[in-house]
Amino acid sequence: MAEFRMPSLGADMEAGTLVEWLVKPGDQVHRGDVVAVVETQKGAIEIEIFESGTVEEILVPLDERVPVGTPLARLRLEGEGAEPAPRPPPSSPEATAALGAAPEGGEPKPFLPLARPGPAAPAEAELRPAAERILASPAARRIASERGLDLAALTGSGPGGAVISPDLDRAPAEEPRVAGPRARPGLDLDAMRSAIAGAMARSKREIPHYYLQHTVDMATALDWLAEANAGRTPERRLLAGALFIKAVALAARRFPALNGFFGTKNFEPSRAVHVGVAIAIRGGGLAAPALHDADRLSLGELMDGMRDLVQRTRAGRMRSSEIADATITVSSLGERGVEALYGVIYPPQVAIVGFGKIVQRPWVIDGAVGPRPVVTATLGADHRVSDGHAGALFLAHIDKLLQEPERL
Template sequence: MPALGSDMDEGTLNEWLIKPGDSVTRGQVVAVVETTKAAVEVECWQEGVVHELLVPVGETVQVGTPLATLLTTGERAPAAPKKRSKRTTKPAAVEPAARAASPIPSAGTVDGTHRRRWVSPAARRIAASLGVDVDTITGTGPQGAVTINDVEHAAASATKPTAKAAAADRAVQMRRSIAAAMGRSKREIPHYYLADEIPMQKALTWLTERNASRAITERVLPAVLLLKAVGLAAQRFGEFNGFWQADGFQPGTGVHVGVAISLRGGGVVAPAIHDVPDKKLDELMQNLTDLVARARAGSLRSSEMSDPTITITNLGDQGVDAVFGVIYPPQVALVGFGKPAQRVRVIDGGIHVVTTVHATLSADHRASDGHRGALFLAAINEFLQQPDALEK
């Protein structure tokens, strides 16, 4: 069971997408795991042939519990099955253990070919508690996914109080997970905080002119400029891009920026957009739009949840002037942005009204210090004053 964030201690195996004898490749989605925040597609990090599925569908296991075994190329299966180690699990409430040997039959067909129907595990659980048949619901999420909102809407007329109770229980579980992660962060990480007021006039003017000749669906939001600027700055100042492990700081292998996304039912997730410095603005806009939609539909990938090397929280659309965030362990830095607003500034000896945004840095003093943090924020400012460079 992969660790999909510091607030995850266990997960429930919702679906196997492989069976013994299947060949798998690195990056292939092999299972769907339910956490308190979302349904997460688990990717395989090795190539090989599936030997045995160790955990049945519906079972809840601790992080680090083996889910399956693989045979490498040319490796033969052992003559006798190995004795399984004990693991802490919760009994499966619905699915029998025997189903672990084969994947769940798909619901729905396309041209006679079976395919899996997308149903958020949280939505599936709520549907079962409300007595709603998910096969009768038309999904409104990405790829026709059935979301929590779809289930609650279908059950609203007959079981409104039950739906509210289920939503309240889900919110309580998420708040507990967030509290555990943030409590750990404040206990273990020696935070320091810096802030800078960044002029946005040049970047916003450039973006307005760029978007003017484009269709609405092809326009880039200002948030993407901030995302790219942070990615480039993190690439330049590597001590803010990585993880603090037991043996010290471990640099990230790439710049994978986590984006804090508020969920409609309450709570927040921060999945990653990978390799931000290497992507053009249009691609980042597409990535951001897709990530937000899938996060709110409860369908994310394990690499998106476990890979962020630095996180951005942007509360500007909530009317907040500045946000000083709490670092998401084991990361070592978080950048916050408030609302862009017209403010009075002295420029070249003259008083001007310009659009600015307050940028903040929450950083781990074990991995960096205030001097380097100030240079990091200055680099973000520098990139935003050269919007043409962000396009590359």
């Protein structure tokens, strides 16, 4: 038997509120399945399970705020037999006597009172069976609550038929219906800003940052991108951001001191490279969900993953593993016209890489000066784990990789 616990979704998270169960006792679950939705300062996060088996018991009802590490459910793992039903209490003096009877030729056994039964599992109605669940993004839930709309009366156009924000604009405003009791507020940007502020204050207070920058010639990479995109439809085209993330992922694999987590006292390098991608949320929020195993993905897979992350993050549909697993973060403000940025490390990570806008600058090639597209790459790293020498080699390796885009 295993316990499914409230996960930690970042160094700044202390507790979360369980807002939806997507399973009920008796359901089969597999590693990676989304089984619950938890509301945090980052918004509503889909929580995945990391073991396969059968849900034995739900321990936490809806709308309860519980600390990180609290058992949420009990899981019977694959291969384990069902727990035997508890023995009923004796109903007669004869039965009571039988419990204390001695085996033949032995001493009488002491009578052991039955254990007090624990708290009952949440009622079936509280678990909300799959057939009754309303799929909707947190933003849609918030807007529906504000407008007094019933999500159950709307037709969703999002993934899996989920109700998303544009669907609410098509709802008849003249006949508002009261939203059901399960309608939840969406993304609280004030709370998110508060969480970001706390994490960044802790980072600058506890982590001795050092910063490096390096200018990368992007001419070869951009020429290769143009050729690679010539045969692609617009929605399948690669962006320079995919090259940046793949180059960082490969460099992080080569320089493990920049890829991992700083625990209570020591650094723990990660064998996997999960690149956190900083995504701006409309209204002022920020999240950096992870692209898992980014060093092993093709550029096409990376691009698909980036599009999916941006869409789901802005719809408030991030998953717990995406929030907690990032081993290094990449941030870019190039689309905002910024030529360089110096990021703050998100604990417990130990490095963040920034890319600015690709700009034309004078560049010396074979002794002659000419215009060249360049980008400024920066590194913010934890001096407890690495130093400027390692950081410089890391940035130089990213440069080298971007000069050979066909090998990414």
